[in-house]
Amino acid sequence: MKKILVIGGGFFGLYLAEFFSTQGHNVRLVERESSFMSRASFNNQARVHNGYHYPRSILTALRSRISFPRFIEEFDECISSDFEKYYLIGKPLGKISARQFLKFCERIGAICDPAPDRLRKLVNPNFIEACFSVTEFAFDAIKLRDKMIARLGKTSADLCLGVSAQSIRGHQSGLIVTLRNETTGGQEESYFDHAFNCTYSKINEINAQSSLNLVNLKHEMTEVCLVDVPDELKNTGITVMCGPFFSVMPFPSTALHSFSHVRYTPHYEWHDRPGEQFDDAEKIGISERRHSAWLYMQKDATRYLPLLAECRYERSLWETKTVLPRSETDDSRPILFLENHGLPGFHCIMGGKIDNVYDVIQAIADRNLIPLTGRTRH
Numbered sequence: 001m002k003k004i005l006v007i008g009g010g011f012f013g014l015y016l017a018e019f020f021s022t023q024g025h026n027v028r029l030v031e032r033e034s035s036f037m038s039r040a041s042f043n044n045q046a047r048v049h050n051g052y053h054y055p056r057s058i059l060t061a062l063r064s065r066i067s068f069p070r071f072i073e074e075f076d077e078c079i080s081s082d083f084e085k086y087y088l089i090g091k092p093l094g095k096i097s098a099r100q101f102l103k104f105c106e107r108i109g110a111i112c113d114p115a116p117d118r119l120r121k122l123v124n125p126n127f128i129e130a131c132f133s134v135t136e137f138a139f140d141a142i143k144l145r146d147k148m149i150a151r152l153g154k155t156s157a158d159l160c161l162g163v164s165a166q167s168i169r170g171h172q173s174g175l176i177v178t179l180r181n182e183t184t185g186g187q188e189e190s191y192f193d194h195a196f197n198c199t200y201s202k203i204n205e206i207n208a209q210s211s212l213n214l215v216n217l218k219h220e221m222t223e224v225c226l227v228d229v230p231d232e233l234k235n236t237g238i239t240v241m242c243g244p245f246f247s248v249m250p251f252p253s254t255a256l257h258s259f260s261h262v263r264y265t266p267h268y269e270w271h272d273r274p275g276e277q278f279d280d281a282e283k284i285g286i287s288e289r290r291h292s293a294w295l296y297m298q299k300d301a302t303r304y305l306p307l308l309a310e311c312r313y314e315r316s317l318w319e320t321k322t323v324l325p326r327s328e329t330d331d332s333r334p335i336l337f338l339e340n341h342g343l344p345g346f347h348c349i350m351g352g353k354i355d356n357v358y359d360v361i362q363a364i365a366d367r368n369l370i371p372l373t374g375r376t377r378h
């Protein structure tokens with residue numbers, strides 16, 4: 001039995017903690033915030049990817065096609081599937097034509113039918129080349145969180161809220177981790193055989209505080225708007241592909257729709273680079289937060305779908321979005337999996353999208369990092 005620390009109580013940390021615990025290990029999970037899944041795992045667009053979003057990365061599209069049925073089966077009651085989902089092909093700035101999109105869907109084996117008249121009548125044909133009806137769902141992050149907590153409640157994993165990992169150093173065959181109680185400020189040191197850094201946008205904060213090399217990551221301060229859509233769009237999700245367009249889809253943990261725009265959702269960006277100092281630009285966002293780009297998003301999107309002028313803005317989700325630098329060119333979403341990063345037993349993991357959790361579990365098994373019994377929940 002190994003003593004395992006999971007750092008970060010987002011979806012990935014929770015899933016991993018349950019996985020290791022089910023495998024018979026002694027697991028502790030620490031989450032800095034006062035609730036689980038309150039960062040990127042809540043502040044996102046809640047799309048359960050089924051491949052359509054990735055015409056520029058066939059590998060990510062195909063991986064999504066494999067994970068999609070598994071994810072919706074495992075998290076059945078957390079998935080909203082009772083809405084119509086359309087992918088529209090934008091022009092003239094689009095990077096893909098309708099013909100190319102259809103061919104791409106055929107290649108990945110994803111259903112793509114002509115959209116009904118009801119939908120086509122809503123779009124401006126000067127800016128939309130074609131409208132397709134597809135199969136894509138959304139997840140309810142609150143239900144997902146509650147389900148994971150209930151599952152973890154059946155294990156012996158020790159879940160600690162309001163506790164952050166500060167730094168890590170090697171000790172004999174394992175690690176000494178300094179943990180901080182965020183309420184009292186008190187610190188303690190604990191021994192672990194392995195520590196999994198599942199902190200997404202903060203992976204390099206721990207690395208820097210532990211004098212370890214930074215991982216090459218790109219960050220964006222993002223704004224996803226939550227809006228009340230007009231009745232005609234209530235049970236509808238629309239994504240305009242593939243360029244400086246937008247997406248509006250149900251956000252199941254509220255009765256609202258999420259609204260994101262390729263041009264206006266990112267407010268600013270920064271990079272962590274190996275060999276460089278860590279400088280967390282997320283803090284700039286604290287003052288930036290007051291300047292919503294909603295009106296720009298809406299104004300642009302209304303050119304494609306005039307009805308969007310009737311959306312009522314409610315509030316925005318602000319979050320740091322972290323991707324691997326290579327994703328900038330093809331928008332791919334591979335996982336980051338760095339085993340023994342600077343220290344034996346210290347591993348950095350980033351999922352990229354929610355359903356990639358299966359790729360992470362597979363990577364752990366393939367690398368033979370931790371003794372696994374082969375036991376699974378299902």
Ligand SMILES: Cc1cc2nc3c(=O)[nH]c(=O)nc-3n(C[C@H](O)[C@H](O)[C@H](O)COP(=O)(O)OP(=O)(O)OC[C@H]3O[C@@H](n4cnc5c(N)ncnc54)[C@H](O)[C@@H]3O)c2cc1C
Pocket residue numbers: 007008009010011012013030031032033036037038039040041042043044045046047048049163164165166198199200201202206222223224319320321322350351352353354355
């Ligand atoms: C704007 C946006 C839109 C997105 N849209 C989608 C989408 O539609 N579909 C999809 O599948 N994916 C989407 N994603 C990606 C998805 O949100 C992430 O892949 C996923 O949530 C990452 O989960 P996580 O557990 O790794 O990170 P998080 O949920 O961020 O969890 C990391 C946790 O670590 C904690 N932490 C940080 N530092 C420490 C520390 N030192 N000690 C203890 N705890 C710490 C944080 O408080 C946080 O709770 C989107 C992301 C963004 C930002």
